[in-house]
Structures are given as C-alpha cells and as structure tokens.
Amino acid sequence: MAADTLFEEELRRAVDAEVDSTLASGLDAELTHRQLMARAQLFVAACVWPSSSRSGDPQLIEAAGDCVAALRRRQGPSGLFVGGDNVDSPPDSAFTANDVCDTLHLLRSSGVIETVAGASALADDLDAIADAVEPALLVGGVHTPNHRWEITAALARLHRRRPSAALVARAAEWLAEGIDIAADGVYSERSANYAAYVSNPSLTVIADVFDSAAARDAVIRNLESTLGLIHPDGTVETVHSRRQDQLSRFALSPYLAMYRGYAIRLGRRDFAWAARRAQEQGIVHPASLLVDLLLDPRIGEQLPEATKPEPAGKWDRSALAIDANPQRRLVVFGGTDYPRLRRIRSGLSTNPTFLRLFAGTVVLDSMRLSRDFFGLGPFRAERFTADHLDGVARYRLSETASANYYQPIGPAQRTASGEYALTDDGRFYGSMSFADRRADPVALRTDVDVVVTDDGAAVSIVFDGPDCAWALELSFRGGSFEGVDPQNDGTAILAAGAGSYRNGDDRIIFEADALYRADGPGRYRPGEDYAFLGATDAAMGDRVYLTGRSPGRVTLTLRAENLRA
Incomplete structure (x- = not known):
C-alpha cells in the first residue's frame, strides 16, 4: 500500500525538532533511567530513519552512547535500575528494558552497525544492559494491573532479542492470569492514560511475539470501546478511571500509533477516523511514534477511508x-x-x-x-x-x-483503666471499641x-x-x-x-x-x-x-x- 506522505512529513518535522531540542538541553545529571533511555532511543531512531534530516549522523550515535553510559551507571547489582520512588522496581525497570530492546532491534535491523561509527559499541553496551536486567525481570513482581503487561512485553522483547524457554515460561505465567478487560472493553484500571501508554502497546507486542490471540483481541476491544469515549473537544472520557487521570482531561493524541496501526492492519474505517482525530492534535511523542513506525512500517501506510463511529454508548462495568x-x-x-x-x-x-x-x-x-x-x-x-x-x-x-452515635459500652466490655481498642468508625479512629457498642445511625x-x-x-x-x-x-x-x-x-x-x-x-x-x-x-x-x-x-x-x-x-x-x- 502507498505511504502516507503527509503523515511522514509531519512526523519528520516533529522528530527533527525533538532531536534538536534534546541535543541542546545537554545531559542533565538529574535525568531518570527512563528519560536517559528514551533519549538514546530518540537519537538512534532518528539516525536509522532514512527520512530524518539527521539520518546516518554519527553525532546522534555518540549522543546515544553518552546516555547509555549514564544508564549503565544507574543499573544496580540486581540488574534493576536505580531511581524513582519505587525502589528496586521490576516494572519500572521493564519500561526502560523495553526501550533498550527496541533500540537494539533498530540498530541490528537497519545496517547502521556496519556503516556508522560507534554504532557497534553502542549495541554491545545495550546488550550488556539487557543481559543484566533479564534475570531480575524473570523473577520480579508487580504492584499495579498494567505492570503485568509491561513486564510481559519486556519478556517478549528479550525473547525476540535472544530466544529463551525461560522467558516464554515466565510470560506464560503472567498471561495465565487472564487479561483484565471487561466485556465492555475497559481494562480494570479504567484509565485512558494507562490504556494508551502501557496496556495497549504492551499487549500488541505480546500478541506479535508470542502470537497471542487473547492479547490482540483485548487491544482491539479496548480501541473499539474507546471510540465511544471520544468527546467533541478531542479528549477521552476519564471520569470513571481508577488512576490519576480521573480528575483531568486526557487527549486522544497518545492513541495515534494504536489507531493507525490497527486501522491499517484490519481495514477499520472507524479506527481510521480516530487516527485522523488523534493526528489533528499534533504528534506529542515523536520518538515513540517513530520507533513504532520503524518496527512496523505498515503504520506509515495510507489509512482506510474514515467513517465516524456511533457517538454514544453504555459501559456497564463502569x-x-x-x-x-x-x-x-x-x-x-x-x-x-x-x-x-x-x-x-x-x-x-x-x-x-x-x-x-x-x-x-x-x-x-x-x-x-x-x-x-x-x-x-x-x-x-x-x-x-x-x-x-x-x-x-x-x-x-x-x-x-x-x-x-454510640451508646455506653456494656458491663462485660468495660475496663478499669478506661482504655479501649483503637478502632475505625468508618469516618475516623477512636479508642472506643466501636464494634462493642450499640449504634444509633443517622442516614x-x-x-x-x-x-x-x-x-x-x-x-x-x-x-x-x-x-x-x-x-x-x-x-x-x-x-x-x-x-x-x-x-x-x-x-x-x-x-x-x-x-x-x-x-x-x-x-x-x-x-x-x-x-x-x-x-x-x-x-x-x-x-x-x-x-x-x-x-x-x-x-x-x-x-x-x-x-x-x-x-x-x-x-x-x-x-x-x-x-x-
């Protein structure tokens, strides 16, 4: 299918601007491990993309190398990355490991290792980081529902890098729990933010690497469900969310790669409509979108003819x-x-x-x-x-x-000291042994x-x-x-x-x-x-x-x- 030249040109401008501003900002010592790897990934993607104005530029590989060297210094003895309020965190490290693996894939599939100075050494450093973090991700736990899919996506990417029965088995353990999506197409966290940034991208990689029909179906169902949540102002409804976005407006733009990719894969005109609406808001994460394009060039093809979906719906579980x-x-x-x-x-x-x-x-x-x-x-x-x-x-x-309101405690529960259990009334705690008292409710x-x-x-x-x-x-x-x-x-x-x-x-x-x-x-x-x-x-x-x-x-x-x- 023909390339979408307007999409490619808009992405090129956004990537070029992001590269220039990131290079100009320098390597701040306060950057987190995720920020360091995101920068390295941006530079590598811009270097390997033929449409980038910095295509083949060794300065970008050098800048990526500086970021990766700083990242290696943030990797602790366990292989997990240091930094953030979640200490020794497998899921937080999985976010960075995913970018490490995708960046390695770009380097090895593009030919820059043979043609651009420093690219081979950069790949070796990334391999060393991946080798060090893999054992921790094979055994590490999580603490939110979406973390399961972020970690499983990291296991999938590590398996794509170097096939391993242990990685497949551990991924199967997480997937055996079942994907937390309701019949109405909403994930258990009910969050547009985590659907757009974590669950849908992670499950897409899981589906592609492990040929998981359940993972692919979950993404499609969520994208279908989200269509009805898109408001005239280009935001996605979040009032029902269980996460931080429940008190804020969330733009459609982070869904661009998912809606483009699945619209083209499936010939979905309603997804094409959503992709066009998302693109109208501008490209907010050019590096991430470029990586998606380089790993799946279909994203850059012409969208199907767009058809506006039904503008309403009912989400029973929410x-x-x-x-x-x-x-x-x-x-x-x-x-x-x-x-x-x-x-x-x-x-x-x-x-x-x-x-x-x-x-x-x-x-x-x-x-x-x-x-x-x-x-x-x-x-x-x-x-x-x-x-x-x-x-x-x-x-x-x-x-x-x-x-x-509570009545005096009964004779059998009285204490000579006047000390009673510190218990929860449902509004506050008090040393009152509330459960032992007769209550007079006001409703x-x-x-x-x-x-x-x-x-x-x-x-x-x-x-x-x-x-x-x-x-x-x-x-x-x-x-x-x-x-x-x-x-x-x-x-x-x-x-x-x-x-x-x-x-x-x-x-x-x-x-x-x-x-x-x-x-x-x-x-x-x-x-x-x-x-x-x-x-x-x-x-x-x-x-x-x-x-x-x-x-x-x-x-x-x-x-x-x-x-x-």
Whole structure:
C-alpha cells in the first residue's frame, strides 16, 4: 500500500525538532533511567530513519552512547535500575528494558552497525544492559494491573532479542492470569492514560511475539470501546478511571500509533477516523511514534477511508453512559468505588462528578453534589440503574450515607483503666471499641434522576433525611456566566430561576424549578478523607452553585443551545 506522505512529513518535522531540542538541553545529571533511555532511543531512531534530516549522523550515535553510559551507571547489582520512588522496581525497570530492546532491534535491523561509527559499541553496551536486567525481570513482581503487561512485553522483547524457554515460561505465567478487560472493553484500571501508554502497546507486542490471540483481541476491544469515549473537544472520557487521570482531561493524541496501526492492519474505517482525530492534535511523542513506525512500517501506510463511529454508548462495568446527538453530548456516571470501600486511594475510582454536558464550544465539565453531613464528602452513587421508557433514556443514581452515635459500652466490655481498642468508625479512629457498642445511625438518602432530553437533561434530586445543607456545583469551561449572582471568591450562585453559560453562539442554560430558592453558601466540601490533610479534590473552572437544605427536592433542567440554529 502507498505511504502516507503527509503523515511522514509531519512526523519528520516533529522528530527533527525533538532531536534538536534534546541535543541542546545537554545531559542533565538529574535525568531518570527512563528519560536517559528514551533519549538514546530518540537519537538512534532518528539516525536509522532514512527520512530524518539527521539520518546516518554519527553525532546522534555518540549522543546515544553518552546516555547509555549514564544508564549503565544507574543499573544496580540486581540488574534493576536505580531511581524513582519505587525502589528496586521490576516494572519500572521493564519500561526502560523495553526501550533498550527496541533500540537494539533498530540498530541490528537497519545496517547502521556496519556503516556508522560507534554504532557497534553502542549495541554491545545495550546488550550488556539487557543481559543484566533479564534475570531480575524473570523473577520480579508487580504492584499495579498494567505492570503485568509491561513486564510481559519486556519478556517478549528479550525473547525476540535472544530466544529463551525461560522467558516464554515466565510470560506464560503472567498471561495465565487472564487479561483484565471487561466485556465492555475497559481494562480494570479504567484509565485512558494507562490504556494508551502501557496496556495497549504492551499487549500488541505480546500478541506479535508470542502470537497471542487473547492479547490482540483485548487491544482491539479496548480501541473499539474507546471510540465511544471520544468527546467533541478531542479528549477521552476519564471520569470513571481508577488512576490519576480521573480528575483531568486526557487527549486522544497518545492513541495515534494504536489507531493507525490497527486501522491499517484490519481495514477499520472507524479506527481510521480516530487516527485522523488523534493526528489533528499534533504528534506529542515523536520518538515513540517513530520507533513504532520503524518496527512496523505498515503504520506509515495510507489509512482506510474514515467513517465516524456511533457517538454514544453504555459501559456497564463502569456504570457510565454517554448519549449524544448533533446538538449535545451528555455523560452520566455512577460507578465510583468509594461507597463500597470507603477509601480515597490510588487505584480507586473516587471522582464525585456524576454528569457532564458538551454543547459546541461550551462544556459543563462537572456536576457534583456536596453536603454538610458528618464530613462524609460529596455524593458518590452506590447504585446506578438505567432504563428506556417510551424511547426516553433515564438514569437513577442513589446513595445512602450514614454515620453513628454510640451508646455506653456494656458491663462485660468495660475496663478499669478506661482504655479501649483503637478502632475505625468508618469516618475516623477512636479508642472506643466501636464494634462493642450499640449504634444509633443517622442516614441521608439521595436519589438523582437524570432524564435525557433532545437538548440536554432534566436532573431531579431528592433528599430524604435530617436537616443539612447541600450545594449542587456546576463547573464550566469555554465561556462566561449570565443571569447568576457573582461571589467574592470568583464563584457564582443561582438564586432562583435560570442562568446560562455562553461562548459566542453556544450556551448551556440551567434552570431550577419554580420552588427553588438559594438557601445557604455555595461551597464544595471534599469530606474528611481530604480535609484532615488540608487537601481537596475540588473541581476547577467557572463554578456556579445551587444551594438548599434537606429533606426535599430540586429539579434542574439543562438545555444546550446554539443561537444561530
């Protein structure tokens, strides 16, 4: 198939710029082992690529050699690399080992060893590093789900370098666990970041080296699933993630190599659409993309004709639904891990955002519900149900938050010293032997009903419980408010009726029902999990609040509008 010359030219410019800036920055002593090897890989790839302006340049091999020499000094007695907060880390070392093996493959398959000064010695040094790290990766463990595939990819690349029954057997142990992908195509970490940078690239190498149909199928299913998560602004939905990206926007651009490669391999027009969208955002990691191209030249071929996929979907395991039409795109989420585990931890989904709305250039980035209720933090649904009645999509998100007051401890459990076990109440620890006391619970039930409309949604919230303050927070980006009361802290209050957020001809109108009147301050309360550390997970952006007190109900109607339509 013919080469995609526009793609190649864009990549060439990005690679040339990256090489020039990296050479100019010098060899900083603070560079990590991963950064050192990434630099070496960039220089080697640019040297061996015929389209690079520095093709065949011995200066690049020399610069790569300096990086590799520094890398060898970072390799400890175990063969693992020194540096970072994960000490003696097999998975962190696997990231670098993967780059070592790919760089060796480029050197040996390109002919530069015979034609460029220093290339042979560089290959010998990389071989020595690979030899030293291989025993550690054969026995080393992991501590996150995606690490299994990063380490297995390193085992695959080491096996490609020098076939070994031990490497195959160890890879088989990891693969025997089964790939952690749900029926809806989302990996267990539910993270766009780790899918794009770790799981999909690693499983692709595993599939190619070990001919693993399961690994290849997992990547394809995840890419299919991700199509429905791509928003009009070119980001991939992350509200359901269990990793760091759950509180940030993640661009589609890191998916470029995967979507290009599989679009061409499989003739997938929907993947071609995603690849074009990713490329429109610019090439963010030119060295990595160039290595992918050099190892699999098909990535540089012309894409199939692009076909835009269906713009919506439902991800049952994540309790996530997206409903889209030409006027608006609505996201509803009710799948955090917090109600079940009552913890804020890395590796858990805890984002309290339960709704987003896209309307042209205006975005309601986050709708959250905050309460003054025993410091238990914002509403996070513990139940998520969906149905369609008469063609109308409806979602219910429910939570019952509860805290206890405790009665005197019984005679059999009393101590003369007054010392009792330090136990967890579910909100805090106290020397109270809580489990031995009769508890008087206080509960607040909250039901959020989202009824999808052609131009937005009707959001009804019912509070059933004691008198406490609540604040419904809407955080926007892309425009400015109209019809709200500005506050001294830069936020705003919707006192009654309707307000809007507008950019040019695009706006989102938010209108409360006729009974609503603001009652209380508009502020977000992150809960004691954050507050006792002086921290917060508060949303950013332009924020407006509806406020009130429980029990009771409020209905907010959201309408996306384009004034030119």
